[in-house]
Every structure is written in structure tokens, then in C-alpha cells.
Amino acid sequence: MVSLLLSQSSRESSFDESDASMGSRLTPQKNQTTSPKLDLRTERLYVIKELDTNDEKLIQINKMLNRSRKITVLTGAGISCNAGIPDFRSSSGLYEMVKKQFPEISMRSGQEMFDISLFRDELKISMFATFMEKLYSSVKLAQPTKTHRFIAHLKNRNKLLRCYTQNIDGLEENLGLEMSTNEQDPGVIGTSFNARWKNYDVVQLHGDLKTLACTRCFHVFPWNRYWCRSFRRGELPTCPQCEEKNFKRCQEGKRQIDNTGCLRPNIVLYGENHPSSDSIAQGLNLDISRGRSDFFIILGTSLKVDGIRKVVRxxxxxxxxxxxIVLLINKTSIGDSSWHGLIDYQILTDCDSWVAHLQEQLPDFFKTQETIDRQKMLKRESSDLRKKKAAEQLAKNHIKTPPATPSRVKSEQEETSKNSIQNVKKRLLNVNDEIPSKKSRTNQAPIESPSTYANP
Structure with missing residues (x-):
């Protein structure tokens, strides 16, 4: 049953939205068409261990997904593993690779690999640079997975409200999705925040590996071959912007700045302030208050980061x-207790396998919007044609000689009778003309007998 209570953020939104909500209470039929009929919410996290096509819960979840209007997606490293990009915490992830290549570095968890504190240790900086170059090289060769294409398909069907991603690979951009950008980008200055946020399909919560940023002036640069070789050697290249500034100061006779910045991937490390945190928080509140999402899918993440846990709640x-409902797709299980009442279902499977299962169970859901529009147009044309033929048939059945009225029938009969009498009179007159009357016959000369002519 759809809850009729609005959240505090929704009550603080525009008057029109409140009116729309009130209207939905007063018109049950409209409410039924705009919201799912199934009530699949759970008080405790329900775990589905395999993709069984006969599982009643899975069938109901798929039906609810098919009827959803706006879907919010949160993704983690698990959706990119099939693209050849290693995750961070699995047995084949980056953390295990680090321990094998740098056994002399003591690390208690994979989080230390991406912690801001590593810049205090030269050896850890070298390790960080080496693996960032490996990660960047694998991202350059990677292609979007079936799960990435599923997110793009939601956009094509106008069902995607927003995709929040912890990933830094940016593979969604290869499918034409609009990625969130730095708020200082000149291309977005001068437009309102709401307009910019509305255009974002994917919000990168942890930054973007495809660019480099200076640790001092924060200027952003694209990767190049020279800097790739520097990272491969375990060295962070110096910032050309800082070097140019120092060169100008030297020419002007000013004191040089000793602390020249280094280039590092433009990602957010643990323990440092997020440069776009305010914008992301503002956009998230906008999605919650006005987005009206009715399905939340979490893909390929174990939800270990505190900030991500808050976003999910x-x-x-x-x-x-x-x-x-809230659905989690991940190969490894998460702790139950902290997610009761928040996440309704977890399916223990690979993300691409789940998408393949959906394609099998909901083939119509994966039709493109162009196909759906074309089918609607053909149905509409077919319906118009049937109506036109029915109208023509109806008109044809009604085109007949109109029945004569009684007065008209009578007049026609009288006219026919009158004509018949006149014809009879005419025929009689003709007969009278042909037969001589008795008087005329007596006035005629007597007919002589043949003997008279014989004897003159």
C-alpha cells in the first residue's frame, strides 16, 4: 500500500507538489496507475541466494520494477569487474595485488591504499602512483558492461532519475550518459544549479580517474604519455602550472615558491574534504524532495563507506x-542488522547475471523508447484505420432509396390511373376515327354491282 505521508523535505517543496499529492488521495484510480500495486516492503532484509525463474519473490520484484516510473541507482566497483577493472576488497582486488607487489608496506586494510595519509610516506606514494597508472591503463582498455548498458537503457526509457556512483572509471560516459563535472568548469558557470543538476545522469561521488589535479593549485589536466611513464616509475609529476608561476616570479625578481604542487588522479581520497560535497548534498536533497523515485537499486557495492551509507538511508x-522498495545486487553479503527496514531485498549474484535474468523475464522492459514509440504509433494508426473502415461500412449500410410517404404513393397512383384513362380515351378516339358513323354511311353513293360495269 502506497504511503500517503510526505517527508519533511517534500512538505517544504512547492505548493503545486502538495496539491498534486492531495489530488492523488482524492482520486484513487489515478493513484493506482501511478504507483505500484504490490506491497513488497520488508521489516527485515530478505536474502535471495539464486536467480530462480520460479521464485515468487523474484517474479513480484520484477513486476514492480517493470511498473516503476523513476528509478534511482547507486553503483560500486562490482559493476566494472567484468570490464577488467579490479575492485578493492575481493581476493583478486587491488588490495591483494598491493600486498604481493609491495610486501614491505604494512597495510591493515584496503582503505589505506586510498587514504590521504599515504602522502606522508615516500614508499606509499610510490605504491600509490604505480597502481594509479595500472588502474588508468585498465580503464582506457575497458568497455562498458551489461550493467552499464542497463543504466543507459533506463535513461533511454526516461526511467532513470539519477545514478550515484562510487566508481572513478567513468565508463558510463562511453554510452552517452552525462557525467557530473567540477563546479568550477567554465562550461557550467552562469547557469543555475537546478539546471546543471537536472542534466546530470551520473553523479561521481569519488571523482574521476580520467583527469589529474595539482595538490597545491588544484588545476586540472588530462593525462599524457609523459606523465603516464612518470606514474609507472612510481613518481608523481610536478605541476606545470606551479612551475610556470615560479618561472614568472623569478623573471619579476620575486622569491620563488618552494612548495611546488604534484599531479595526482583527480579522485577523492579517504580523509580529505570532497571539493564538490556541498553541490552533491544540494543535488541529493533536490532529488529526494522533488525526484519522486519509486525504486532504488544498489549495484556492486558492500556499503562500507560511511558517506555512502548515509546516502542510502x-x-x-x-x-x-x-x-x-530498495534492492541490493552484490555477490557478497552485507550485515543484516544495520539495514533492516532500509534495504528490502538482497540478491547474491553478479550484477551482469541479474541484468541477463531481467532480460529473460522482462523482454518488453528492454525495448528501446524508439521501438515503444513506433509500436504506439502503429497501434494508433491501426485503430484509426479500423474506425475509418467501420464508419465507411456504417455509411454504406445507410445509403438506400428513402421509402415513399403515403401521400406520395396516393398521388402517384392517382396520376397513373389518370394517365391510363387518358390513354384509353385516346385509343377509343383513334378507333372512332377509323370506323365511319351510320349517318355518314347513308350519305355515301350506293355501291354499284359488278353487272353495271359489265353492261355499259
């Missing part, structure tokens, strides 16, 4: 208020 609350 906020979105899950709003989706539940809309009568929707």
Missing part, C-alpha cells in the same frame, strides 16, 4: 514513502 526513506 536518505534515498531509501524517500523511496519507501513513495511505496517503492
Amino acid at each position: 536518505q534515498i531509501a526513506k524517500q523511496v519507501h514513502e513513495r511505496g517503492g
Whole structure:
């Protein structure tokens, strides 16, 4: 049953939205068409261990997904593993690779590989640079997976509200999705925040590996071959912007700046402030208050980062208020207790396998919007043609000689009778002309007998 209670953020939104919500309460039929009928919310996290096509829960979840209007997606490293990009915490992830290549470095967890504190240790900086170059090289060769294409398909069907990603590979951009950009980008200055946020399909929560940023002036640069070789050697290249500034100061006779910045991948490390945190928080609140998402899918993440856990709680609350559910797809299980009442279902499987299962169960859901529009147009044309033929047939059945009225029939009969009498009179007159009357016959000369002519 769809909850009729609005969240505090929704109540603070525009008057029109409140009116729309009130209207949905007063018109049950409209409400039924805009919200799922199934009530699949759970009080405790329900775990589905395999993709069984006969599983009743899976069938109901798929039906609810098929009827959803707006879907919010959160993705982690698990959706990119099939593209050849290693994750961070699995047995074949980056953390295990680091321990094998740098056994002399003591690390308690994979998080230390991407912690800001590593810049205090030269050996850890070398390790960080080496693996960032490997990660960047693998991203350059990687192609979007079936899960990435599923997210792009949601966009094509106008069902995607927003995709929040922890990934730094940016593979979604290869499919034409609009990625969030740095707020200082000159291309976005001068436009309102709401307009910029509305255009973002994917919000990168942890930055972008495809660019480099200076540790001092924060100027952003694209990768090049020279800097790739520097990273491969375990060295962070110096910032050309800082070097140019120092050169100008030297020419002007000013004191040089000793602390020249280094280039590092433009990603957010643990323990440092997020440069776009305010914008992301503002956009998230905008999605929660006005987005009206009715389905939340979490793909390929174990939800270990505190900031991500907060994002999940906020979105899950709003989706539940809309009568929707929260679905987690991940190969490894997460702790149950902290997610009861927030995540409804977890399916223990690979993300691409789940998408393949959906394609098998919901073939119509994976039709492109162009195909759906074309089918609607053909159905509409077929319906118009049937109506036109029915109208023509109806008109044809009604085109007959109109029945004569009684007065008209009578007049026609009288006219026919009158004509018949006149014809009879005419015939009689003709007969009278041909037969001489008795008087005329007596006035005629007597007919002489043949003997008279014989004897003159």
C-alpha cells in the first residue's frame, strides 16, 4: 500500500507538489496507475541466494520494477569487474595485488591504499602512483558492461532519475550518459544549479580517474604519455602550472615558491574534504524532495563507506514513502542488522547475471523508447484505420432509396390511373376515327354491282 505521508523535505517543496499529492488521495484510480500495486516492503532484509525463474519473490520484484516510473541507482566497483577493472576488497582486488607487489608496506586494510595519509610516506606514494597508472591503463582498455548498458537503457526509457556512483572509471560516459563535472568548469558557470543538476545522469561521488589535479593549485589536466611513464616509475609529476608561476616570479625578481604542487588522479581520497560535497548534498536533497523515485537499486557495492551509507538511508526513506522498495545486487553479503527496514531485498549474484535474468523475464522492459514509440504509433494508426473502415461500412449500410410517404404513393397512383384513362380515351378516339358513323354511311353513293360495269 502506497504511503500517503510526505517527508519533511517534500512538505517544504512547492505548493503545486502538495496539491498534486492531495489530488492523488482524492482520486484513487489515478493513484493506482501511478504507483505500484504490490506491497513488497520488508521489516527485515530478505536474502535471495539464486536467480530462480520460479521464485515468487523474484517474479513480484520484477513486476514492480517493470511498473516503476523513476528509478534511482547507486553503483560500486562490482559493476566494472567484468570490464577488467579490479575492485578493492575481493581476493583478486587491488588490495591483494598491493600486498604481493609491495610486501614491505604494512597495510591493515584496503582503505589505506586510498587514504590521504599515504602522502606522508615516500614508499606509499610510490605504491600509490604505480597502481594509479595500472588502474588508468585498465580503464582506457575497458568497455562498458551489461550493467552499464542497463543504466543507459533506463535513461533511454526516461526511467532513470539519477545514478550515484562510487566508481572513478567513468565508463558510463562511453554510452552517452552525462557525467557530473567540477563546479568550477567554465562550461557550467552562469547557469543555475537546478539546471546543471537536472542534466546530470551520473553523479561521481569519488571523482574521476580520467583527469589529474595539482595538490597545491588544484588545476586540472588530462593525462599524457609523459606523465603516464612518470606514474609507472612510481613518481608523481610536478605541476606545470606551479612551475610556470615560479618561472614568472623569478623573471619579476620575486622569491620563488618552494612548495611546488604534484599531479595526482583527480579522485577523492579517504580523509580529505570532497571539493564538490556541498553541490552533491544540494543535488541529493533536490532529488529526494522533488525526484519522486519509486525504486532504488544498489549495484556492486558492500556499503562500507560511511558517506555512502548515509546516502542510502536518505534515498531509501524517500523511496519507501513513495511505496517503492530498495534492492541490493552484490555477490557478497552485507550485515543484516544495520539495514533492516532500509534495504528490502538482497540478491547474491553478479550484477551482469541479474541484468541477463531481467532480460529473460522482462523482454518488453528492454525495448528501446524508439521501438515503444513506433509500436504506439502503429497501434494508433491501426485503430484509426479500423474506425475509418467501420464508419465507411456504417455509411454504406445507410445509403438506400428513402421509402415513399403515403401521400406520395396516393398521388402517384392517382396520376397513373389518370394517365391510363387518358390513354384509353385516346385509343377509343383513334378507333372512332377509323370506323365511319351510320349517318355518314347513308350519305355515301350506293355501291354499284359488278353487272353495271359489265353492261355499259
